[in-house]
Amino acid sequence: MxxxxxxxxxxxxxxxxxxxxxxxxxxxxxxxxxxxxxxxxxxxxxxxxxxxxxxxxxxxxxxxxxxxxxxxxxxxxxxxxxxxxxxxxxATKDHLTQIPNRRYFFNMGEKAFQLAIRDKTECTVLFIDLDHFKKVNDQLGHDVGDDVLKMVAGALESAIRISDILARLGGEEFAILLPNTDLSGANTLSESIRKLVEKTPYNHQGNEIFITVSIGVAKRDKSDLSLKDTLKRADLALYQAKYSGRNRTMTEAEIHSVNKAS
Ligand SMILES: Nc1nc2c(ncn2[C@@H]2O[C@H](COP(=O)(O)OP(=O)(O)OP(=O)(O)O)[C@@H](O)[C@H]2O)c(=O)[nH]1
Known part of the structure; x- marks a missing residue:
């Protein structure tokens, strides 16, 4: 057993x-x-x-x-x-990309989150999802899909600070917790990640394959009791980013203004 x-x-x-x-x-x-x-x-x-x-x-x-x-x-x-x-x-590393996994994110991330509640500091979450990734798998094969995931993980790792908590949550989903960062700072990082992925092609048998990501951003709200609460809103923002055409960052503040306008 x-x-x-x-x-x-x-x-x-x-x-x-x-x-x-x-x-x-x-x-x-x-x-x-x-x-x-x-x-x-x-x-x-x-x-x-x-x-x-x-x-x-x-x-x-x-x-x-x-x-x-x-x-x-x-x-x-x-x-x-x-x-x-x-x-x-x-146990805390994602076997494919070698970055931390979901377990690590919810373990270490929750600790950082609770610290932010105690110290009353800002903290934000980025929910990142590859666009049309199924097509990559379907058209080029699962192994190429795996390589693309590794490449994106590397790009994310290179873009963050040592105090940020990055993980692959599963499939083609990644998340980053940014301690001591407000929504505007998180938006800036999110855009630099998005642009970095967009302009870094994956080389497949001499052909360049361009990948994009959509990112939802949310900040810790006073009523949030755990990291999952903020992550849920980042996921909603991500959904809006996908819905609005993909390859974009959507913050929760933008969702509210979109909802008000419509
Ligand atoms: N190669 C590879 N593919 C994976 C892995 N985990 C999940 N996938 C694939 O990721 C794809 C996700 O597809 P969807 O959820 O439809 O998302 P998408 O095609 O990126 O579409 P949007 O998110 O709407 O832009 C599926 O084809 C899964 O099989 C993995 O570890 N390796």
Missing amino acids: KIPIEKQIKQYYEKDFSNFASNLLIRIKVTHIAVIFLLIINAAFFTSESTSIIVQLIIAILIGIHDYDDNNLKKALTKNTLQAIKLNKV
């Missing part, structure tokens, strides 16, 4: 918990005490943002020195813990 991957990871952690805990204890050395000390000082005395950044930089350097002294972080981790990390990576 095949054990689901998440169960395997859980089992690894349960089986190896004592090992994992002792590794953690080994790593509590003088530098960590210094880090904790600095953290307390940081929290107790410094309120200005610049001071906080400086203290955090010092902490990062100390942690870096500590890990360097350890020679290799991997040495501090057991074989099983490393295997668990590897399994976790497999």
Whole structure:
């Protein structure tokens, strides 16, 4: 019987918990005490943002020195813990495009989303769908379709910031969560992605195949309780983008103005 991957990871952690805990204890050395000390000082005395950044930089350097002294972080981790990390990576990566998958999006994305609610910061979602992708499959074959998906995933990856959360949700659908980004910023990124895909042809046996994407954009609303709520509105905006002719970005604000006008 095949054990689901998440169960395997859980089992690894349960089986190896004592090992994992002792590794953690080994790593509590003088530098960590210094880090904790600095953290307390940081929290107790410094309120200005610049001071906080400086203290955090010092902490990062100390942690870096500590890990360097350890020679290799991997040495501090057991074989099983490393295997668990590897399994976790497999479980959160899309096998075809090698970008994060749906599970990762809803896991990490939800965390970022809840953080945005707590900090009352803006956060937006892009829902991206390839246009007429069925034709690519039907006319050129599934393997070419797969290559096109990889190419688009690469383009999306190249366009975003490290703090953005990109994933292939399934089929020819992708999503990106943009923390600390308002609707206008998300619209700008969306358009640059759309144009990048549009002007990057896929080379098939010497012939250039041009692909386009439609993108729906929505921002976190005060009433949204989870990422799924915002994503749902991005999906509605995407539907409008398709309906209005494809190869375009549609923000939820534009849908409202379209609805009002009609
Ligand atoms: N090659 C390949 N095709 C896939 C994969 N996943 C889904 N598809 C195909 O994606 C196509 C999606 O077709 P539709 O949902 O009709 O969408 P579309 O043709 O892009 O049309 P619009 O979205 O309306 O522009 C189907 O032909 C699926 O078989 C995959 O992993 N690889």
